[in-house]
Amino acid sequence: MAAIMEFDKLHYRYSGTDSDALRGLSLRLPEGRKIAICGANGSGKSTMFLHAIGLHRPQSGQLSWRREGLAYDGASLRRLRRQVGLVFQDPEHQLILNTPYEDITYGLRNADVPEPDIRLRTEQIIETMGLSSIARLPIHHLSLGQKKRVALAGVLVLKPELLLLDEPTAYLDRLSERQLLAELDRAHAEGVTVAMATHDMNLAYSWADWILVLNGGECVIEGTPAEVFAQEHRIDELGLELPMLYELWRTLPQALQERSEPPRSLGAFKALLGHLPQA
Ligand SMILES: Nc1ncnc2c1ncn2[C@@H]1O[C@H](COP(=O)(O)OP(=O)(O)O)[C@@H](O)[C@H]1O
Ligand SMILES: [Mg+2]
Structure with a gap:
């Protein structure tokens, strides 16, 4: 599984603090996956994302894009930011113009897209994401869910190869959560690698096909959802919850558990229950 982006022993300390936010962070983002990045508050998820778009530069360690180390000169950073799109946790940090339409065109203009394409691409993304009815409204009239979708549209319109989302739900x-997830799945189906930071373990479990767990600025677990949550004690020690469906599955008779991978949807869980011996 090729890594689209790789962190190799990154150390980063915010100025004025006396401990590292990233403490030798090493991890790989596998290409083409739906990746959940989990971890308690303060574990370094947001700091990691800010490194992924070159907004922070590590004091030591190496960030690589498709096996090539990032050089941090202007041209390299511009190239990286065309390939990697970050949707910030707070859409207020992302949406700066008056209306969704203007905001989306602004990003394209900044990316030096030729003017005739700007209109076309803006209208396309507004259409595909079902934003037509709000495209010309003042942004401060929108709900949080709408703002998050507009922020996502503004990133997707730039056609990133890697889409990062900080606590999108x-x-x-x-x-609103369902609408947002549908957009992510659509982007993923078109070939975008998607990574979201979340501490919603139910979401990580059911949505992601690859999970990374951060703790204290290090990546401490990685694997498929089934592999990660099989480490029940570890998950508990890290202050995280087990997904509800996984916990329910663990209460089933052993023979039933052995029939399949832990179910990741209610439908799969119900199908498994169909095999329960009749009382
Ligand atoms: N702007 C900042 N200035 C100083 N310390 C920060 C700043 N942002 C984050 N930190 C610290 O860095 C560590 C990692 O935080 P963060 O990356 O925000 O974690 P997460 O997103 O997983 O909650 C925490 O100890 C946090 O207090
Ligand atoms: Mg955060």
């Missing part, structure tokens, strides 16, 4: 209602 935090504070969203179920419907």
Whole structure:
């Protein structure tokens, strides 16, 4: 499994603090996957993302894009930011113009896209993401879920190869969450590698096909959802919860558990229950 991006022993300390936010962080983001990056508050997820777009530079260690080390000169950073898109946790940090339409065109203009293409691509993304009815509204009239989708549209329109999202579903209602996840799945189906930071373990378990767990600025577990949550004690020690479906599966008779991988959707869980011996 080729890594699209790799962190090799990154150390980073914010100025004015006396401990490292990244403490020798080493990890690989496998290409083409849906990756969840989990970890308690302060484990370094956001700091890692800021490194991934070259906004922070590590004091030591190496960040690589497709096996090539990042050089941190202007041209390399511009290239990296065309390949990697980050959706910040707070859309207020991302949306700076008055309307979704203007905001989306602004990103394209900054990326030196020729003017006729700007209109075309903006209208396309607005259409595909179902944002037409809000495209010309003042951004401050939008709900949080709408703002998050506009922020995502502004990143997706730039066609990144790696899409990073910092806690994209935090504070969203179920419907907004579903809409956002549908957009991520669509981008993923088009070949984008998607990585989201989340501390929603149910979401990580059901959505991701690869999970990284950070703790204290290090990556301490990586693997498929089944591999990661099989380390129940470790997950607990790290202050994280087991996914509900996984916990339920663990209460089933051993013979039933052995029939399949732990189910990652309610449908798969119910199908498994169909094999319960009749009482
Ligand atoms: N701007 C900042 N200035 C100083 N310390 C920071 C700053 N941002 C994060 N930190 C510290 O860096 C560590 C990692 O934080 P962060 O990357 O935000 O973790 P997470 O996103 O997993 O919650 C924490 O100890 C946090 O307090
Ligand atoms: Mg964070």
